[in-house]
Structures are given as structure tokens and as C-alpha cells.
Amino acid sequence: MSTGSDWPAPSSVRLRTLVWTVFVPMVCYGIGSGAAAPMYALRALDLGASIGVAGMIVALSGLGMVLADLPAGQVVARIGERGAIGLGSALGVVGVLCAICAPNVGVLAVGMLFNGAAGAVWGLARQSYVVAVVDPADRGRALSTLAGASRLGFFCGPFLGAVLVHAMGPNGALWLQLATTVLAGAAMVAIRSTDLDDSHPGGHSLRSVVVENRRVLGTLGSAALLVGAARAARVALLPLWAAHIGASPSTTSLVFGLAGAMDVLMSYPAGVWLDRYGRRATGVPSMLLFAAGYAAIPFASSALELAGVAVLLGLANGVSNGLIMTVGTDVAPEGQRAEFLGAWRLTHDIGSFVGPIAVGLISAATVLGVAAIALAAAATAGAAAMHRWFPGPAPALGRHNAQVSSATPHPTEQVS
Incomplete structure (x- = not known):
């Protein structure tokens, strides 16, 4: 079987060249996610949900990711990593705006599904890009650093969002997530093209691949x-x-x-x-x-x-x-x-x-x-x-x- 290591990588780059184009945007994206994560349940409570319903609404983000994982693969295959990151960022913006402006828990639930779908598209596109440009011998370090950048941002997010939450309530953290989603998306959409990014036939059905x-x-x-x-x-x-x-x-x-x-x-x-x-x-x-x-x-x-x-x-x-x-x-x-x-x-x-x-x-x-x-x-x-x-x-x-x-x-x- 041909494996990922067989992919052509004529333009392999060193990890340090990805700091500002990939890893820092991931920290930024993680900051918004970490700041907002504990606030969605509070937002649901503000809209009149019970504790049980609030927990279920928060879980919808995970459901949105599960539902979007398979389609995300075809999205990346058809429009490339940069296009997928742009689409994922747009889905994230819609999800956060639904949560901020939600008049009831139903709209908030839709926002959580959008957030999960955004995470699926974002995650797959960033992984696919890093694999395309990094030498196979450095793959472990590249992908663990990518994951670590997201986790670093998620760890710092609640501390950085605390000031906004104090001033604006739960929506303060959601506004921070909106801003970081836009900034991180813009930074990663600007990444240089790869050979794989220029030609994505997307000719394989989900069923056939599985x-x-x-x-x-x-x-x-x-x-x-x-x-x-x-x-x-x-x-x-x-x-x-x-x-x-x-x-x-x-x-x-x-x-x-x-x-x-x-x-x-x-x-x-x-x-x-x-x-x-x-x-x-x-x-x-x-x-x-x-x-x-x-x-x-x-x-x-x-x-x-x-x-x-x-x-x-x-x-x-x-x-x-x-x-x-x-x-x-x-x-x-x-x-x-x-x-x-x-x-x-x-x-x-x-x-x-x-x-x-x-x-x-x-x-x-x-x-x-x-x-x-x-x-x-x-x-x-x-x-x-x-x-x-x-x-x-x-x-x-x-x-x-x-x-x-x-x-x-x-x-x-x-x-x-």
C-alpha cells in the first residue's frame, strides 16, 4: 500500500518557517476556542435552558464535528487547503454570531453545530497542508507542534478572555472567539500554495474511500x-x-x-x-x-x-x-x-x-x-x-x- 510518505514533497520546508503562517495562527484560533468553551453553557442558561439542556447544547459542537468529518475530506480534496480554511473560518464566524445573537436556545444549538463543523474543516485542512510541505522525517514534530499550538491557545484563552467576560458577560468571550477566528483564518488563507493545493480532483466518493x-x-x-x-x-x-x-x-x-x-x-x-x-x-x-x-x-x-x-x-x-x-x-x-x-x-x-x-x-x-x-x-x-x-x-x-x-x-x- 502506498502511504503518506510516498507523496511528493519537492518543496519541503523547515518547521521554523511555519511559525508565523501556521503555528501562531493555531495559537490564535485556540485562544478564542479556549475562552469561549466554558461560556457556551452559561449562554444557554442565560437563554433559559436547564442545566441538562445546557449540557446537551454544548455537546452539539462535538456532534457537528462528527457529522462534518467525512464531508470535510471531500471539501479539502475539491477546493484545496487554503479554500477549506477559508470555508471553515466562515462556518466558525456564522456559528459564533448565532451564539452571540441567539434569541433562544434553538438558534444557539444551530450555532454549536456550525462551530463543530468549522472545527472539522479547519482541523483537516491545516493537517493536510502541514503534511504537504513538511518532510516525512519531520512529520511527528510538525504535527505534534501543530496540536500543541492549538492546546497552548486553548490553555491561555480563559485567562485572556476573563477581562472581557467580566465587562460583557459570557458574550465577551464569544466576541474574542469571533475576532481570533477571523485573524487566524486570514493568516492561514495567505499561506503559499502547494503542488497538492493546486490540483484537487476530488473524484473519490466517501463510500468508496471507506x-x-x-x-x-x-x-x-x-x-x-x-x-x-x-x-x-x-x-x-x-x-x-x-x-x-x-x-x-x-x-x-x-x-x-x-x-x-x-x-x-x-x-x-x-x-x-x-x-x-x-x-x-x-x-x-x-x-x-x-x-x-x-x-x-x-x-x-x-x-x-x-x-x-x-x-x-x-x-x-x-x-x-x-x-x-x-x-x-x-x-x-x-x-x-x-x-x-x-x-x-x-x-x-x-x-x-x-x-x-x-x-x-x-x-x-x-x-x-x-x-x-x-x-x-x-x-x-x-x-x-x-x-x-x-x-x-x-x-x-x-x-x-x-x-x-x-x-x-x-x-x-x-x-x-
Whole structure:
């Protein structure tokens, strides 16, 4: 099977040349997203929604991303990375304006769906562009830095948006997101053209791409799904456990801040590890760290112990930085890159959408500690799946003809 490493890269660039055109705009985009994320629930409450309805409305952003992942692949294939970034930015602007001007929760719900769809198009387009211009040997560092830039912005966003929220209420953070979406979109639309950006036939149907690559999506994709669940579930589980042990909201916020700092600090080291030691050697430890963190939650009876667990989960998330994007580009078939990556992202995003819901359902049926143990078991299963199917030794990934693990043959041809 031809992999992402077979794509022509005659104009490969150094990572530092992407700082102002890609990484800084991603920080900017992340700042707006991070500032607005906790405010959408408050906006729903302002419009008269109950706590349960507010939570469901916020979850619609994840649903919008899941629904848009597959179409996003065809959008990038047809109009190129720059055009897709412009479209994604426009969708984001519409979504934020719906939220700001919403007269009722229905309009806010539509805005959340638009926001999720914007994130799907933005995410795929930026990934596709970086892969097109970066040498395959630097792919891990490039994509982990890209993910780290977004997470850095998301971490800083609530602090920078606090002043506007104090002066304008929840809409203050939404106005900040609107501004950063426009600025980041304008900066990335101005990126230079790539060979792939000039010719996007987009001739592959979604069904044909999924069917032809069903073996890879069903094996490696199962691991990606479990990564998405492990990453997203901690956002739901940690605050619930903090409330369970009687921690104050300010303490909970500090705990999240510590976890976020660890996550960001690991961004570049995770990329170096990916490029030097390989995808399997990075993915398996990250999932085992997730498993250890979730298994420790039922034993955290104080804020200090919970902070230790949160930092461990932040470390796990940081080690996995860029992992799923990198593996996806490694195994993407030649000529179907954008469409395949849309399907690949869908596996991860389904996990991200389902993970927090699973926490709520399991906790409602049993007790909160059981949800933590279930997540630890799921993370362990993810580690086993990565050990079985993820690409192995780093030397094979460093060559121009990267190989997928021999355990994951393409549906129509054996991996060479």
C-alpha cells in the first residue's frame, strides 16, 4: 500500500518557517476556542435552558464535528487547503454570531453545530497542508507542534478572555472567539500554495474511500477511537470527581490548569519521540498512562491527590500529542489523502463525542468510580490495539517509504 510518505514533497520546508503562517495562527484560533468553551453553557442558561439542556447544547459542537468529518475530506480534496480554511473560518464566524445573537436556545444549538463543523474543516485542512510541505522525517514534530499550538491557545484563552467576560458577560468571550477566528483564518488563507493545493480532483466518493480502506479504519481506527474517548472523558470525569470529594470550583480550575500546563509542555518532546522512536513506542505508553490515571481516580480523596491524578492524565494527553494525526498521514493512500483523513478523523472524533457521554451513563447506572475503572480498561485496550496494529520501529518511519505494521494489510493490496 502506498502511504503518506510516498507523496511528493519537492518543496519541503523547515518547521521554523511555519511559525508565523501556521503555528501562531493555531495559537490564535485556540485562544478564542479556549475562552469561549466554558461560556457556551452559561449562554444557554442565560437563554433559559436547564442545566441538562445546557449540557446537551454544548455537546452539539462535538456532534457537528462528527457529522462534518467525512464531508470535510471531500471539501479539502475539491477546493484545496487554503479554500477549506477559508470555508471553515466562515462556518466558525456564522456559528459564533448565532451564539452571540441567539434569541433562544434553538438558534444557539444551530450555532454549536456550525462551530463543530468549522472545527472539522479547519482541523483537516491545516493537517493536510502541514503534511504537504513538511518532510516525512519531520512529520511527528510538525504535527505534534501543530496540536500543541492549538492546546497552548486553548490553555491561555480563559485567562485572556476573563477581562472581557467580566465587562460583557459570557458574550465577551464569544466576541474574542469571533475576532481570533477571523485573524487566524486570514493568516492561514495567505499561506503559499502547494503542488497538492493546486490540483484537487476530488473524484473519490466517501463510500468508496471507506470501503477500500475498511481494514485500516477498523484496526488502527479502533485505537484512534479509544484515544479520543480517553482524551475527552477526563474533561467530564475530573470535575465530577472534584465535586464528589468536596473541592471548590476555584480548586477544580487550578487542577485543570496544572493538567493543561503539563499537556502543553509535552507537545514538542512528544513529536521528537514520534520521529525518533516511532508511533507504537509513543502510543502504547500514552494509553498506559491514561489507564493508570483513570485507575487512580477512585483513590483520590483530597484535592492534592486529585491534582496528582490530573497531572498524570495531562502527561498522558501530552505524550499522545500529534499521534493520531501522524499515524493517519502515515497510512493515507496515495490519491485519496484528504478523503481518507476525513474518515480517519471521524474514528477519533466519535470517541471524543462518546467518551463524556459514557461517563454520564455509567455514573448514572452505577457509581462514579466505576466509570473511572471502565475508562482505565478502555485505555488498556487502546494500548493493546496500538501494540498490535500501529507502525513499529522508527527507522522504517524515517525512510521515504514508511511502512504500516504488517498486521494491517490494505484491503486490496499487501503492505510493502
